[in-house]
Amino acid sequence: MRAVEIAEPGGPEALKVIDAPDPIPGSGEVVIEVAAAGINRADAAQRRGKYPPPEGASPYPGLEVSGRIIAIGPGVAGVSVGDEVCALLSGGGYAERVAVDARLLLPIPDGVDLVDAAGLPEVAATVWSNVFQIARLTEGEMLLVHGGSGGIGTFAIQLATARGCGVLTTARSHNADALRGLGAELVIDYRDQDFAEEVATHTDGRGVDVILDHLGASYLDRNVASLNLNGRLAIISMQGGSKTEFNLGALMRRRGSVSATTLRSRPIGERADIIAAVRDNVWPQVASGQVKPVVAQRFPLADVVEAHRVLDAGGYLGKILLTT
DSSP: OEEEEESSSSSGGGEEEEEOOOOOOOTTEEEEEEEEEEEOHHHHHHHTTSSOOOTTSOSSOOSEEEEEEEEEOTTOOSOOTTOEEEEEOSSOOSBSEEEEEGGGEEEOOTTOOTTGGGGSHHHHHHHIIIIIIISOOOTTOEEEESSTTBHHHHHHHHHHHHTTOEEEEEOOGGGHHHHHHHTOSEEEOTTTSOHHHHHHHHTTTOOEEEEEESOGGGGHHHHHHTEEEEEEEEEOOOTTOSOOOOOHHHHHHTTOEEEEOOSTTSOHHHHHHHHHHHHHHTHHHHHTTSSOOOEEEEEEGGGHHHHHHHHHHOOOOBEEEEEO
16 A cells, blocks of 8 residues: 655655555454545644554554444454545544544534535544533633634534634634634634734633643743633643743633643544544534535645645645545
C-alpha cells in the first residue's frame, strides 16, 4: 500500500509517499480501506517533530479516516466486511489501509458523503468531550470558539447552535459570512480586534459561559477576563505557547475553572467511551443535517505536500482532506 512518512522533522516537504506493508488486524481490530483521511493541526505538529505518536501507534500521520472494512480480527462483533465507517486513530491515517481498534469506529451518518465523513471523528470527539462533557455547556449558555474557521471551530459552532446555545467566534473577516451562516452570532477578527473587548460589549459585561481555546498561553489572560461567573475555559492546544505568568485572582473572582486535555494520548478505554458518547449524542444531529461536515479542499494522497502547505497558510474554511 501507499502511505505517507515523515522523513525528518520539518516543513511540508518532509512528507514522503512510500510503499509500506499492508496492515494485519490484531485482536479487537479491523482494517479499513481508506477513502479519505482528515488533516489536522496535530499532523503538522507531528511533522515538525513536536507531537510524537503515542507508544505503539503507527509512525505515519493521520488521526481520522473514512472508508470500508476489508478485514476483521479476532474478537470483533457488530461489524462486517464491506461496512462503510469512519474512525478515530492514534496515527496511520495517511495511507491506503489502516488497522484500527473496533471500539473507535463510527457508522457513516445518513446523508453524509463517505469522503467528507473523514473529517468528522477527530473534531466530533474533541468538541463533545471538551465542550459538553468537561466544560458542561448546556442549553441557553454562551460559547466562545477560537479559530472558528477551522475544522474544530466550524463543528463546534454548529453543534452548540443545534443544542440551543449562543456562539461567538474569532476568525479572519473573509470567513465571517460563512460562520454566521453556521450559527455564530458574532465573528471577531482576531487580527485587528481585541476579542475580550468585543465579548464584553456583546454580552453587556457578563462574559461567556464556556471558551474553547487552541492558543493556550498567549490568550490565557484575555480568556479568563471573558468568562462569566462560573465560566469554564477548555484548552485543547498550545499554538500560542505553553508558559505564561497568570493572576489566579482573576479566575477566582469569576469562580472559574480551566481544563486542558489532549485526545490522542488518552487510554483506549477513554477514547472508546468518547466515541460511544459521540455516536449517541452527536451523530443524530449530523444525520438530521443540523451539523454538517465543512470541507475546504480535497487533495489526492500524492499531493500531501501541497495539502500541508495550505494547512500551514491557514485562512481556509473547514477541513482539508486527503483522498486515496
